[in-house]
Amino acid sequence: MNQQIFEQMGRFRQKVIRLAIYEKKSIYETAIACGCSAEKVKRVLKKWKTLTRSERRWTAIREKEQQR
Numbered sequence: 599m600n601q602q603i604f605e606q607m608g609r610f611r612q613k614v615i616r617l618a619i620y621e622k623k624s625i626y627e628t629a630i631a632c633g634c635s636a637e638k639v640k641r642v643l644k645k646w647k648t649l650t651r652s653e654r655r656w657t658a659i660r661e662k663e664q665q666r
Contacts (some may be wrong), residue, residue: 603649610634614642 604612608663617628618639625643629636 611642
């Protein structure tokens with residue numbers, strides 16, 4: 599888990615990510631536990647995946663620059 603990105607998100611998003619990704623709950627189980635719709639859970643997960651993907655790219659670029 600990218601702790602820095604995770605900590606920048608609000609409590610609701612942290613709860614959704616923790617349940618859906620790390621505890622491997624389904625989207626519908628997560629929605630029930632958080633008291634929201636499945637669509638909202640999907641939006642939060644989409645944002646998380648986008649942020650972590652962009653973070654991985656920056657990390658790879660930094661590593662290449664340090665090797666030079």
